[in-house]
Structure formats: structure tokens, C-alpha cells
Amino acid sequence: MASEASFQELDSGGSENSEETEIILNVGGVRQVLYGDHLNQYPDTRLAKLVNCLSGGYDTIFSLCDDYDPGKREFYFDRDPDAFKCIIEVYYFGEVHMKKGICPICFKNEMEFWKVDLKFLDDCCKTLLSEKKEELEEIACRVQLILDDLGWDKSENRWKKCQKYIWKFLEKPESSYPARVIAVMSFLLILTSSVVMCVGTIPELQVTDDEGKSVEHPALDKIETACIVWFTLEYILRLISSSNKLHFALSFLNIVDIFAILPFYVSLILTHLGTRLMELTNVQQAVQALRIMRIARIFKLARHSSGLQTLTYALKRSxxxxxxxxxxxxxxxxxxxxxxxxxxxxxxxxxxxxxxxxxxxxxxxxxxxxxxxxxxxxxxxxxxxxxxxxxxxxxxxxPIHPIINNFVRYYNKQRVLETAAKHELELMELYAGEKKKGSPKEELACLWGRGKGDPQWSRRLKFSYSDTFVHLLSDEHRHHRNRLQSCK
Structure with a gap:
């Protein structure tokens, strides 16, 4: 009898004119009264459907809200009340403005829950949302790169595994202690080569050749030759171990490496073979021009210096x-x-x-x-x-102040992204360690191996944005996060 009375009450409430119906909402503990004439302006939204759901019974009601009190005719939602205050502006002003301090991704999820189209979001707020999406994508890319280093596909042959090992050894100094030693040694050789190039122009350190002209000291030539041999070997190994050789060859830093290496070999060829093909004066001028191009090797420092990379990006943005x-x-x-x-x-x-x-x-x-x-x-x-x-x-x-701001903003952003990527990995290790008793890194690698073939893996990783591990949440539970997760 009680259930029949409740349904009769629902039917009587649903029979009223929806334009004059008022509904009481309790969103995160904040009560608010809304009217049907406002909500029905956008019939596809959740609140507009809520106005006309009373005649559909409890199944229809609970498909739209978390709880319902028939006595008070009050609908309960476990959502962010601050975001809701911004979202209901669409019913009064036709647009939505995001309050300062709310996470843009969380606000986007709130709009999706209330079924308010993103086109109503103001342009300034869309800019914040796009910036946040770019940050999350970059964090996901960093995490994925680290997972790629941890995971080893058993189906790969020995040559593929060797390629990955060489690439990580030369490109990832943080991967191991020997890789860090190689990176430091490469950095010191770049400095040594640049210093030798400068010292070789000092007249007191030059020697006289058979024709009576001043040339660089033979000892400096030997040091430079040793540095060039190392640079050449390093470039060849990195090229061989690269998975995408065309992208590798067209990369800016790799083009700098080529310009730092080629002048040595071209001048060597012209010195020994060019005199037979052209006049000696032309050969010497060409060799001198190529030797000047050796200054390009100083830009190789950008490969080992995050500060130079940040400066380059700041100038590009400025x-x-x-x-x-x-x-x-x-x-x-x-x-x-x-x-x-x-x-x-x-x-x-x-x-x-x-x-x-x-x-x-x-x-x-x-x-x-x-x-x-x-x-x-x-x-x-x-x-x-x-x-x-x-x-x-x-x-x-x-214009100096905006350029400095771009540099500081990008530098701080990179630090935040690095911290966020490490934090995501720690959460994944914790999750993997709780599932099995093995080593966290081993379980993380296993988790990577299982998720690599899953098309949902990259998307789950991309939408990780809270301080709880939400990568593996299914789509049906994404909108039912607790209050702590929604506030992160």
C-alpha cells in the first residue's frame, strides 16, 4: 500500500504542468529550487528530463539522480555544488562560465553529467580546458614512454630488444648508472671539442707547416679527431636503434649533430683529394669555411641541457x-x-x-x-x-617582460609535468603491488604488457587527473566518483 501511495503521489506530481513545476535539488548538501519553465529551455539536459520524470516511476527517477525523497520531493546528487552553480547559469544566461579554482577537466565532466553541451562554455573557459587537456596528454605521453622502457614484449626478437636497449642506454640517462656516465662523458667531449676549436686559434700554440703557414698543433688535431669519432659512433648507434629513422633524421637536434660532424670529414676529403681536382687556393678556402662550421657542435649541449631546451621553446613561443x-x-x-x-x-x-x-x-x-x-x-x-x-x-x-614570463611559465610547467608523471607512476606501482606480491616495477611492467593491447588503455591513461588511481575505472563508473575525487 505504501508503494502504491508513493506512485500515486508521483503520478499526481507528474500530471502538473511541467512549465509551472518546481523541483528541489540537493547537490552536494546545497539545496536549490528550480522551475520547469527555465529548465525546459534545453530539453536534452538532465535537469529538464528530471522535471518530467515523476510519471515514469522510481526506475526513471533513479536513472537521473542518486536519491529521491518522495515526502519532500527532493532530488539528491553527489556532485560538486560549486560547479553546479556555474552550470545552471546556462538556463538563465545561455552560457556557462567556469569559476576560478575549479579544475577544467572536472568541470567538463560535470557538464557531461548534467548533459549540458560544451558549446555553451565561454571561449575564455574553453582556452583553459584546452590547455589542461594538452597538459594531461603530455603527462600521458611521458608516462607511456617510461612504461615502454619498463615493458618488454616477449614476442619481439633479439634484434628488437637490442635496439631498445641501445636506445635507452644513449637517450635515457636516468635509466641506469652506466647510461648516466655515458651522458656525462658525451657532455664533457662536447665542451672539450669546443675548447680545442678556440685554443687552436691562439698564435702561440700554432705550428708552421712545410709551406711556412701557421696551422693548429698536431696534438689538438688528435683530440678533435677523437671527439669526432665519438660523435660519429654515437650518432650511428642512435640512428640504428631508432624505431622511426626518418623522424630521427629530420629532428632538429639530430640535424645539428650532422652539421657538427660533417665538416670534419668533408674537409678531410678536400684536403687529401681536392688538390687533384681543383686549385690549392680554392681547396684551402673551402676547408677554412668548413672549419668555421665546427661552431655548430656547441648546440649539441642542448641535448643534455633542459635549460637550453626551455630557452629555445620560450623564444619559439615569443x-x-x-x-x-x-x-x-x-x-x-x-x-x-x-x-x-x-x-x-x-x-x-x-x-x-x-x-x-x-x-x-x-x-x-x-x-x-x-x-x-x-x-x-x-x-x-x-x-x-x-x-x-x-x-x-x-x-x-x-617586450622583455613577456619573453621572461614565457620562459618562467614553460620552465615551471615542465617541472610540474615531471612531478605529475612520477606521481602517476608511483600510483600505478602501488596499484600493481597491491594486486600481486611481486616487485612493484615487475608488476608495473606486467600491467603495461596486459594493457598495451587494450584499446581502452591509452584513453584511460589520458584521462587520469585525480590524486586517486582512476586510470582503470570503467566508463560506467566514471561519473560516480566520490567527493574527494571530484575536488582534486
Whole structure:
């Protein structure tokens, strides 16, 4: 009889005009009254379906909410109340703004739960969501790379395993102590080669050849040859062990390695065979030009320095600011060089012979270098120089702050991503260790082996974002996370 009375009460509530129906919601302990005329504007949302669900019985009600009190006609939801306050704005304002401090991915999941389309999310909030997605994808890629190093596919042949071992030995200094020693030795050889290149130009350390010309000391040549042999061997081993050789060859750092190695061999070939094909003078000029290209090997330090990589990325992200800086300087150089040439023509001993020649003066003045080889002699010329100096300082100082911010932001982001990747691995090791009694790393490798063939594996890894291990949560449980998980 009680159940029949409850259904009669539901039917009577459902028979009311849905436009005038009011529903009481309890979201995370926060009660709120909403009206059907507002909610039915978007009939595909969960709240709009909730208005018209009373006539469908308890099965329909509990498919839309976590609990229901027939006496109070109150619907209960174990969701984030702060996110809900933002989401219901769509019924009043037609758009959703995300409150500051809410995780964008958690907010996206809340919108999916309430079945509010992401198109209602404001553009500024979509930007935060896309940035968070990129961070999660990068964390997932880092974790996957580490899992690839831990996992060994038993179906692979011995050559594939050897390739992976060589690649990890040369590319992953943190993988083992010998790999770290090799990385340090490679770093020291790069520095040694660069120092030898500089020291070889000191006249006191040079020797005279048979033709009476000064050349580098033979001992320095031997040191450089040993360094080049190491660089060549390292490049060949990395190329052989690479899984995607085309991508490896076109990588920027690998192109730098080629430019650091090739000049030595090309100059060696020209020295021994070029004299038979062309004049000795042309060969010497070509060899000298190739020897200058040895400065490219200093860029090999970027492979072992995260700071240089961060600086490169910050400059890449600061193209707009750098473009503004060059534009300011270009306009200032053109204007002040033309003014300087014009006002200095009244002086018969002027050093400003033409406007293009005045460009040099404008450049060194606006950049505060001031060599003094060209300088104004008239009063108006000196006034023009003072103004150009002040404008140059302002033009250079304006874009510096955004460039520094890009560097600091990227550097801090990389540190956060590294910490997050390690944290995810620790959680996975803990999960693997709880499942079996073996070594956590061994169980993690086994877990990787089982999940590698699973198409859901990468997606589960990609959507890991809380401080609890949620990679392996199934799709049907993703929306039923507890309050602690939702707040992370």
C-alpha cells in the first residue's frame, strides 16, 4: 500500500504542468529550487528530463539522480555544488562560465553529467580546458614512454630488444648508472671539442707547416679527431636503434649533430683529394669555411641541457614579442638615421655620408652599444642621438617582460609535468603491488604488457587527473566518483 501511495503521489506530481513545476535539488548538501519553465529551455539536459520524470516511476527517477525523497520531493546528487552553480547559469544566461579554482577537466565532466553541451562554455573557459587537456596528454605521453622502457614484449626478437636497449642506454640517462656516465662523458667531449676549436686559434700554440703557414698543433688535431669519432659512433648507434629513422633524421637536434660532424670529414676529403681536382687556393678556402662550421657542435649541449631546451621553446613561443621588438627597432633606425643624415649635412666634416651608412649609427645607438666610429657633430645631431638612445631603451625594454614570463611559465610547467608523471607512476606501482606480491616495477611492467593491447588503455591513461588511481575505472563508473575525487 505504501508503494502504491508513493506512485500515486508521483503520478499526481507528474500530471502538473511541467512549465509551472518546481523541483528541489540537493547537490552536494546545497539545496536549490528550480522551475520547469527555465529548465525546459534545453530539453536534452538532465535537469529538464528530471522535471518530467515523476510519471515514469522510481526506475526513471533513479536513472537521473542518486536519491529521491518522495515526502519532500527532493532530488539528491553527489556532485560538486560549486560547479553546479556555474552550470545552471546556462538556463538563465545561455552560457556557462567556469569559476576560478575549479579544475577544467572536472568541470567538463560535470557538464557531461548534467548533459549540458560544451558549446555553451565561454571561449575564455574553453582556452583553459584546452590547455589542461594538452597538459594531461603530455603527462600521458611521458608516462607511456617510461612504461615502454619498463615493458618488454616477449614476442619481439633479439634484434628488437637490442635496439631498445641501445636506445635507452644513449637517450635515457636516468635509466641506469652506466647510461648516466655515458651522458656525462658525451657532455664533457662536447665542451672539450669546443675548447680545442678556440685554443687552436691562439698564435702561440700554432705550428708552421712545410709551406711556412701557421696551422693548429698536431696534438689538438688528435683530440678533435677523437671527439669526432665519438660523435660519429654515437650518432650511428642512435640512428640504428631508432624505431622511426626518418623522424630521427629530420629532428632538429639530430640535424645539428650532422652539421657538427660533417665538416670534419668533408674537409678531410678536400684536403687529401681536392688538390687533384681543383686549385690549392680554392681547396684551402673551402676547408677554412668548413672549419668555421665546427661552431655548430656547441648546440649539441642542448641535448643534455633542459635549460637550453626551455630557452629555445620560450623564444619559439615569443615570436610575436620578438617581431614587435624588431619592428620598433626597424622604424626607429629608419627615422633617426634619416634625421641624423639630414641635420649633419650642414657640417663639412660630417661622418654621415648617406642614409644607408647612417643605419649602422642608428643601430649601435638604439641598442646602446655606441662604438664611436660614427658620431654627430652638430647640436641638432646630438639632440637626435639622445632621443634615439632613449627610444631604443624603451623599445628594447617593452617586450622583455613577456619573453621572461614565457620562459618562467614553460620552465615551471615542465617541472610540474615531471612531478605529475612520477606521481602517476608511483600510483600505478602501488596499484600493481597491491594486486600481486611481486616487485612493484615487475608488476608495473606486467600491467603495461596486459594493457598495451587494450584499446581502452591509452584513453584511460589520458584521462587520469585525480590524486586517486582512476586510470582503470570503467566508463560506467566514471561519473560516480566520490567527493574527494571530484575536488582534486
Amino acid at each position: 615570436f610575436k614579442e620578438l617581431g614587435l621588438l624588431l619592428m620598433y627597432l626597424a622604424v626607429g633606425i629608419f627615422v633617426f638615421s634619416a634625421l641624423g643624415y639630414t641635420v649633419e649635412q650642414s657640417n663639412p666634416d660630417t661622418l654621415f655620408k648617406s642614409i644607408p651608412q647612417s643605419f649602422w649609427w642608428a643601430i649601435i645607438t638604439m641598442t646602446t652599444v655606441g662604438y664611436g666610429d660614427i658620431y654627430p657633430k652638430t647640436t641638432l645631431g646630438k639632440l637626435n642621438a639622445a632621443i634615439s638612445f632613449l627610444c631604443g631603451v624603451i623599445a628594447i625594454a617593452l
